[in-house]
Amino acid sequence: MAVLTGLLMVTTAGACGAERAGPAARTPPPSIPVEQPAAGEHLLSLEHGGAKRTYLLYAPPGYDPTRPTALVIALHFYPGSGTGIREMVGLDAVADRENILVAYPDGRHGGFNALICCGTEDDVGFLRALTDHLVRTWRADPDRVYLTGISNGGDMSFRAAVEADGVFAAIGVVSGGYSGPLTAPEDYVPKSPVSVITFIGGQDTYAETFTEGIRTWQRRLGCRSTPGSRVGGAKRISRTDAACADGSEVTVYTLPDMGHSWPGAPDGQLAAPDAGLVATELIWDFFAAHPRRAG
Secondary structure (H helix, E strand, O other): OOEEEOOOOOOOOOHHHHHHHOHHHOOOOOOOOOOOOOOEEEEEEEEEOOEEEEEEEEEOOOOOOOOOEEEEEEEOOOOOOHHHHHHHHOHHHHHHHHOOEEEEEOOEOOEOOOOOOOOOOOHHHHHHHHHHHHHHHHOEEEEEEEEEEEOHHHHHHHHHHHHOOOOOOEEEEEOOOOOOHHHOOOOOOOOOOOEEEEEEEOOOOOHHHHHHHHHHHHHHOOOEEOOOEEOOHHHOOEEEEEEOOOOOEEEEEEEOOOOOOEEOOOOOOOEEOOOOOOHHHHHHHHHHOOOOOOO
């Protein structure tokens, strides 16, 4: 069971002091701090799997805790942190405009236990627990919960899409892929519809792996692609869309001149400001058009 903890703890008198005061004056046991959903930045933690898992939650100025709100969870690269991806991709600005919640979890020891690496934590369970908490306490809309990430965080997004059945309506994967031993079985696909938007750089060392992975995903889900279209003019960016048998959809952007990066991010370790498009905006537009579908 996941147990929420906050950053501020209630202090109590020491045990010897309570004994001196006698039974009638003993200090009551400490209580778990209660979160107060409100606009702003919130540094929070969640106990899961015997570990304290930290995350930053951003609620925009227009946040209303009495109304269901879309939620985007953003997963960082390895080694990295929630703060790092937050500063790079600009989702807070989208949250301000669209009035959504954004959560930035920290992977254990800088990474998530995704399809290829990194670690041994139950990160699928952690993402389930985090989502459940934000639905119950912060009024995140369970039909509009989305997951995005880059590199290790992108791989983790694919894993959670498959293994956290019914949790995520759509995922946005940047410079990440559906590959590795876990994906070998033909039935390793979501049991409920999960739509996908992904961005692949042609100069990425893993471009071929990512491309083959999304093709496998589409084949297994019976997706039918429409003819590709040119997006970025001189950048030669292409976009393909596919409708899948389970009702989900897949959009793939291929950027021939980009490496292992987040297109359109202005700065940061994996930023590609001159990529020819802004992935953050396209991911949100895709998410907004893809609430959860019944299987």
